[in-house]
Amino acid sequence: MIKLLKYMKGYRAAAISAPFFKVLEALFELMIPLVVAEIIDVGIANSDRPYVVKMCGLMILLGFVGFTCTMFAQYFAARAAVGFSANVRSAIFGHAQKLSFSDIDRLGTSTMITRITSDVTQVQSGVNLTLRLFSRSPVIVFGSMIMAFTLDIKSAWIFVVAIPILCVIVFGIMLGSIPLYKKVQAQLDRVLGITRENLAGTRVIRAFANEETEIHHFNKSNTSLTAMQKFAGKFSALMNPITCLVVNLAIVALIYTGAIRVEAGILTQGIVIALYNYMSQILVELVKLANLIITMTKAAACAGRIEHILEEGGKTPERAESNEKKDDFAVTFSHVSLAYENASEESLSDIDFSVRKGETVGIIGGTGSGKTSLVHLIPRFYDASHGEVRLDGIDIRAYSSEELRKKVGIVMQKAVLFQGTIRENMLWGNPNATEEEIMAALETAQAKEIVENKEGGLDFVLEQGGKNLSGGQRQRLGIARTLVANPEILIFDDSASALDYATDARLRSAVHKMKGEHTVFIVSQRAASILHADKILVLDDGKLVGAGTHEELLASSEVYREIYYSQFPKEKEASLA
DSSP states (O other), rough: OGGGGGGGOOHHHHHHHHHHHHHHHHHHHHHHHHHHHHHIIIIIITTHHHHHHHHHHHHHHHHHHHHHHHHHHHHHHHHHHHHHHHHHHHHHHHHHHHHHHOHHHOOHHHHHHHHHIIIHHHHHHHHHHHIIIIIIIHHHHHHHHHHHHHHHHHHHHHHHHHHHHHHHHHHHHHHHHHHHHHHHHHHHHHHHHHHHHHTTTHHHHTTTHHHHHHHHHHHHHHHHHHHHHHHHHHHHHHHHHHHHHHHHHHHHHHHHHHHHHHHTTTTEEEEHHHHHHHHHHHHHHHHHHHHHHHHHHHHHHHHHHHHHHHHHOOOOOOOHHHHHHHOEEEEEEEEEEOOTTTTOOOSEEEEEEEETTTOOEEEEESSSSHHHHHHHHTTSSOOOOOEEEEEHHHHHHHSOOOHHHHHHHOOOSSSSSSSSSSHHHTOOOOTTTTHHHHHHHHTTTTHHHHHHHHHTTGOOEEEEGGGOOOHHHHHHHHHHHHHOOOEEEEEEEEEEEEEEHHHHHHHHHHHHHOOOEEEEEEOOGGGGGGGSEEEOOOOOTTTTEEOOHHHHHHOOOOHHHHHHHHHOHHHHHHHHO
């Protein structure tokens, strides 16, 4: 929790003001039992009505001043807590933008969502209550004990015995609750992950009539979460009855001792009432403190999880020193291997090839052969486990992230568009692009008619994820967005899978005719999409099993022949005839 205090920046004055006003309120409240004692011992004992009225007026004044202090404290505490949580959320979101693909794979999307929503909300509640009550409760508890000593030393020893016992109970239960609430939040992550997975794959679940299985799976995790929450709640709930028991025993002892000393003429009735009021104040404050401790325990557990996320990943990729000179090869893979984190086997093994500037490279292979893994190494989404990837003859690790993003543009398998206008989505790669440049990119991507047929044109508003477009329309706009950036190296990672063959062919022809020298990588399951590439790479089970032109591979690569003839059976018949 302490590491997160830096996010209180900008709200420190409010964070200091809230407990200050709470302490003032507590001090005014500690005076009230003394006023009550004076009313009983002086006003009522002497039947002095004006004195009673005067002291009652003083009590009302003390109450009003205390109420005013409370209002200020509530305002400042809320302001500090909300501002703090806003800063933490911004920090988590900003950190998420810096996470590598490996970090995201390891942490999980559901974990990030839980941290930025429920965890931050819990910490916000903890900060709010801490600023309001954590300073007040100790002042009331120990202030009541001190005031008891000023009234009667012998009776005050009851406070001395009761308060340490209460502290042991409160902090003992708090220390036991922290690991329990950590387990609760971890299980909440799992439930959220299942929920997110089911919502994303609802069509698949229904297609296989698997609703009952998924309901059972969710209910099992949800029941486990409920059981953990109940156990943690029962353990925390022990605090209130135990503290009430100890305080009430202390009150019994206080009244018994006070009665004896009043009988002996040592104490007045007013002082006994004041001591009773101080003990009652302690009871009320400890009940508040008990609830505060429960909230703080949850907040501490959530804060620890947030700190873990902020400390995990997000590190700037290491940059290598490179004395190599630029050459004519746009991309070079030198005996590259890739193993994902915690994977038992390599996804890519000993990949070795070079691509000259301006060439078009097709990458083909069966499902799971490593096509996407290979192209993800070029913009350094992942770092190679072994070997070296070079751009223009220079080790890819020698480039900064900004330099890489300018040189390499990639269109992912799944087209992702963001809520906003088409224009706003197009400007992601190049914020300074003109309308003419955008329209040229749209025309190349075969998406110009999409814009022309939409009301508002480039200012047509897309829903989140581009849900108001078809799959093919989303893919073409995604391609156009990358073309607007005009990178030197273009990677199409099976990004035309939703396009028909004619549109796909027009797209490839338009990309080939683009101005400038562009090196193009086309990852595709369709042999037709890469037939005319300058070089075709054939992958099988993470290994490069063939490289060359279409004609060369038909003659030399069995894997390529199998793929090609499975899609063009007539060609196979013709070759056998």
